Amino acid sequence: MSWGWVLASWDWLVFCNDTVSGERVSGCIGPIGEVTYFEWMLSAWGWTLSVALSALVVALVAGSLVGIARTTSNRWWVGFGGGWTELFRNIPLLVQIFLWYHVVPALFPALKAVPSFVLVVIALGFFTSARISEQVRAGIQSLPRGQRYAGSALGFTPSQTYRYVLLPMAFRIVIPPLTSESMNIIKNSSVAFAVSIPELTMFAMQAQEETARGVEIYLAVTGLYFLSAFAVNRVAAMVERRVRLPGTAGTK
Amino acid sequence: MTLDFAFLEWSMVSSFVLRGLLFSLQLTLVALLGGMALGTVLALLRLSGRPWLAIPAATYVNTMRSIPLVMVILWFFLLIPLLIGRPMGAELSALVTFTLFEAAYFSEIMRAGIQSVPAGQVHAGYAVGMTYLQAMRMVVLPQAFRNMLPVLLTQTVILFQDTSLVYAIGAYDMLKGFEVAGRNFNRPVEIYLVAAVAYFCICFGLSSLARAVQARIQIVR
Numbered sequence: 001m002s003w004g005w006v007l008a009s010w011d012w013l014v015f016c017n018d019t020v021s022g023e024r025v026s027g028c029i030g031p032i033g034e035v036t037y038f039e040w041m042l043s044a045w046g047w048t049l050s051v052a053l054s055a056l057v058v059a060l061v062a063g064s065l066v067g068i069a070r071t072t073s074n075r076w077w078v079g080f081g082g083g084w085t086e087l088f089r090n091i092p093l094l095v096q097i098f099l100w101y102h103v104v105p106a107l108f109p110a111l112k113a114v115p116s117f118v119l120v121v122i123a124l125g126f127f128t129s130a131r132i133s134e135q136v137r138a139g140i141q142s143l144p145r146g147q148r149y150a151g152s153a154l155g156f157t158p159s160q161t162y163r164y165v166l167l168p169m170a171f172r173i174v175i176p177p178l179t180s181e182s183m184n185i186i187k188n189s190s191v192a193f194a195v196s197i198p199e200l201t202m203f204a205m206q207a208q209e210e211t212a213r214g215v216e217i218y219l220a221v222t223g224l225y226f227l228s229a230f231a232v233n234r235v236a237a238m239v240e241r242r243v244r245l246p247g248t249a250g251t252k
Numbered sequence: 253m254t255l256d257f258a259f260l261e262w263s264m265v266s267s268f269v270l271r272g273l274l275f276s277l278q279l280t281l282v283a284l285l286g287g288m289a290l291g292t293v294l295a296l297l298r299l300s301g302r303p304w305l306a307i308p309a310a311t312y313v314n315t316m317r318s319i320p321l322v323m324v325i326l327w328f329f330l331l332i333p334l335l336i337g338r339p340m341g342a343e344l345s346a347l348v349t350f351t352l353f354e355a356a357y358f359s360e361i362m363r364a365g366i367q368s369v370p371a372g373q374v375h376a377g378y379a380v381g382m383t384y385l386q387a388m389r390m391v392v393l394p395q396a397f398r399n400m401l402p403v404l405l406t407q408t409v410i411l412f413q414d415t416s417l418v419y420a421i422g423a424y425d426m427l428k429g430f431e432v433a434g435r436n437f438n439r440p441v442e443i444y445l446v447a448a449v450a451y452f453c454i455c456f457g458l459s460s461l462a463r464a465v466q467a468r469i470q471i472v473r
Contacts, residue, residue: 089455090413090459091452092414092451094419095416099448191320194420201320201420208326215330215334218327
């Protein structure tokens with residue numbers, strides 16, 4: 001077996017096979033109740049996007065709150081934020097997913113009914129929140145100290161200072177690094193295969209085994225990952241253009 | 253439920269975990285050294301100013317960086333046997349995969365490091381009669397390595413964490429070692445907590461080292 005063999009024996013119609021009988025379905029869409037590999041892959045893509053985007057929301061909310069906590073003048077909040085960041089940054093994502101999936105429900109029986117999708121979203125979200133909190137903190141700390149003083153001088157409470165003075169600036173500064181985190185979260189969602197979330201990587205592994213058409217299946221899955229990351233990149237670039245601070249580099 | 257950590261003994265570690273830990277460390281070290289060597293070459297190709305060298309190198313780096321690592325691991329595990337015509341062990345496949353994958357990330361770090369050295373120094377090198385390679389080796393790279401040391405260490409922490417993903421092809425790394433131990437002692441829940449603590453200690457230690465190095469370098473400058 002060599003490259004020539006790999007290329008010459010491509011069989012893209014494998015995606016039109018029925019996932020149960022293995023027989024080719026004309027039109028690639030199975031009749032009601034039956035599923036082709038093509039349909040399975042699309043549903044897996046949906047899972048990947050759902051996991052990634054839900055986790056992104058969790059990560060943005062948690063990461064922003066933790067990042068803000070680390071810039072306050074309350075040392076308990078600063079310590080909490082620092083501890084959160086170190087904890088979720090220094091354990092591999094796969095181990096964190098196992099912790100949420102195997103350990104948390106065992107320790108808290110009330111959580112046994114929580115679907116594994118939610119657990120994986122929390123795991124991926126908190127993992128990413130550690131990285132986002134670093135960037136939010138850096139964004140806030142990059143602002144001149146006088147802005148915080150100016151807020152106090154105007155009689156703003158600390159939370160008003162954040163709401164009206166610091167955060168509108170900091171978030172715009174932080175968007176470029178957040179773009180790369182959003183692309184990372186699409187890639188990292190692939191780790192969800194380990195707890196049997198039926199996402200793209202899980203599909204790739206199982207379909208490869210069932211059809212022995214690994215190259216075609218992996219190429220299609222890799223293409224979908226490319227496409228998803230590219231789409232996130234474009235959306236983020238659009239957001240960045242719309243909220244860009246007037247007078248900074250790149251504005252007209 | 254109550255947790256029972258009575259199974260935590262040295263014999264458990266030495267018979268199940270140690271072998272995995274050694275492989276995780278070996279994988280980290282091989283990918284670090286091999287990735288850095290290959291990454292330097294890729295970075296130099298991209299900065300060479302010759303499109304026929306720069307474009308293939310850039311394509312390689314960008315492709316690797318846009319695919320999830322798990323997929324890259326699966327790809328190599330599928331393709332290497334097709335290419336060499338015989339099956340390859342998961343461990344060996346992981347070593348090859350991580351070296352080639354990390355090269356893409358290290359080349360970006362390297363490129364930033366090289367670009368942090370002012371261009372005037374290269375010109376100064378040319379002015380005293382050095383070739384491109386000489387100027388790189390004797391003027392630029394020694395400074396570039398130093399500038400990027402903190403980022404390099406951070407990437408090493410990420411690399412060590414990522415080695416756990418060889419789970420996808422069943423290689424016996426530290427996580428697998430803990431899992432096997434957990435099955436043997438029938439402690440599947442506790443074992444993940446222990447594994448998390450072990451990974452945390454190693455990674456936190458490395459991150460602290462990275463911070464210390466960064467602080468030191470900042471003083472020197």
